Amino acid sequence: MDYSQSAMAKLYHVPLSPFCRKVRLVLAEKKIEVELVEEKYWEESPDFLRRNPAAKVPILKFDGKTMAESTPICEYIEEKHPEPALLPRSAEGRYEVRRLVNWFDDKFHNEVTSKLLYERVNKKVMKKGFPDSTNVKAGARAVKYHLDYMAWLLDHRRWLAGDVMTLADFAAAAHLSSLDYISDVDWNRSDTVKDWYAKIKSRPAFRSILADQVPGFPPPAHYADLDF
Amino acid sequence: MDYSQSAMAKLYHVPLSPFCRKVRLVLAEKKIEVELVEEKYWEESPDFLRRNPAAKVPILKFDGKTMAESTPICEYIEEKHPEPALLPRSAEGRYEVRRLVNWFDDKFHNEVTSKLLYERVNKKVMKKGFPDSTNVKAGARAVKYHLDYMAWLLDHRRWLAGDVMTLADFAAAAHLSSLDYISDVDWNRSDTVKDWYAKIKSRPAFRSILADQVPGFPPPAHYADLDF
Structure with missing residues (x-):
């Protein structure tokens, strides 16, 4: 096995972005391992702009591709990894x-x-x-x-x-x-x-989201509590 | 043939909305006949709000369903009428x-x-x-x-x-x-x-769009000209 060609995904994200969270939930539900990289996209670093001319997150590196736009990303993951299904058949x-x-x-x-x-x-x-x-x-x-x-x-x-x-x-x-x-x-x-x-x-797919922490904004106690 | 069950689609639209135009192009390319109904959605008539709680156009009546959101509508048409294809296979x-x-x-x-x-x-x-x-x-x-x-x-x-x-x-x-x-x-x-x-x-799918007229806004001569 050639680990340099590992299928591991890398997601450029910000913790509270709902678009990033949607992609994180889909990856986790499909049991696709992902490395999360926090991206201060509003600082518009040249590196990030090269990865993504739209200057937005999420950006997913996966299958040797760099992908933007959360819903097209989720549809792609669904087509390549149909189980467990997140879209019905009809x-x-x-x-x-x-x-x-x-x-x-x-x-x-x-x-x-x-x-x-x-x-x-x-x-x-x-x-x-x-x-x-x-x-x-x-x-x-x-x-x-x-x-x-x-x-x-x-x-x-x-x-x-x-x-x-x-x-x-x-x-x-x-x-x-x-x-x-x-x-x-x-x-x-x-x-x-x-x-x-x-x-x-x-x-289980929700765990990483419940562990998020944003400096300066501590979450309320009920946030990660399953009995909220 | 039971014409009351006709497959003819009805689209509530405004002529210059790009979201409505996208749906019109898809229907025309697939040769699905459609009746266009202009909808002054910003007047929020009770009838229209009943059809569409999001108070937006396009609204497509098709296959006995009332559908909103232009891209999900286009994906639906593509799945039900795959030819000619507007999405690739991979x-x-x-x-x-x-x-x-x-x-x-x-x-x-x-x-x-x-x-x-x-x-x-x-x-x-x-x-x-x-x-x-x-x-x-x-x-x-x-x-x-x-x-x-x-x-x-x-x-x-x-x-x-x-x-x-x-x-x-x-x-x-x-x-x-x-x-x-x-x-x-x-x-x-x-x-x-x-x-x-x-x-x-x-x-041919573009013809109806080139014939659009908005009162008070006559189109420039080049608009409908194929040799613009």
Whole structure:
């Protein structure tokens, strides 16, 4: 065996990025070993820009390729490592998963994650000033509406996109776990959503995410607690 | 034949939305007949909100389902109607297409489309005030960088994601055609990009897009001209 050609993946990431967390969850669920490299992408180092002209994380080095864009990365991993499956087989089922992944990475991200996490954490870390209270209030209002939408889905299904766990659950859990790190999720709002999060949080794939630490932002005690 | 169960699709759209145009191109390329219904989604009519809680277009009624989110819709159509193929077979090839679709629908959209088309057209149509000249200037700067990136890709490949036309070309052409409607693309910047656009513009699938008319915004003469 030629270890220089090892299949080990390397992920350039930041700990609280929901897009990076989605890729980490997929890799872990598929039992693909990954070396995590923290990347201060906002400093735009020449090395990083060479790896990724879009100047974003995640960047995954895998199979001899350097890949950007979290959802295309997850679809690639799914196609190369189909077990355990994170997309159903039917076109209808796959559509519903992809719709929800987009819902969280687009709508939830714009309305909630960018207004809470980016205001409270990213601005400080990137030295871009103080949280804008209008944004924080809008994010705090919007997260309630999204939790209610999740509760409605989960009243009809065991997991967000159907009766099996899929990439949609990982996309949602990636955003919620990042917000939970800064105590911005009210788990008392819905027992259904809390039960869903408890199930996903207790998976081995979640361990590395629960161990994350961001200097200057210690997580609350309940963050890593499986009995939160 | 039971015509009440006709497979005909119905698309709720706005003419210049690049996300709607991408879906229109895919349907037309696959020769799936579609009825277009213009949807003033910003007026948030109760009927439309019932169809689509995200209050966005496109919404596609197809196969007895009501679908939102343009890329998941395109992936669904591709899975149900695989010919002619708009995604390659290999995981590597599919990754590259999806990466570029994301590039245009995320990065290009944020840096260019939202700063030019939305400032110049959407604000007026939605009665949301006047174009912000800082945004317009930023968009006009950014489009040059994106055209150069496309030229670089097309110097290495016949089409954006490889040697065959894919969904990546439709995503790019959807954005560029909307911007071309308001004369915001400088086709003199790169012969390579202009040749690529001439090829894609002359496809039968493009005809309906070239016939679009937005009241108050007559297209320039070159818009529908295949010899622009």
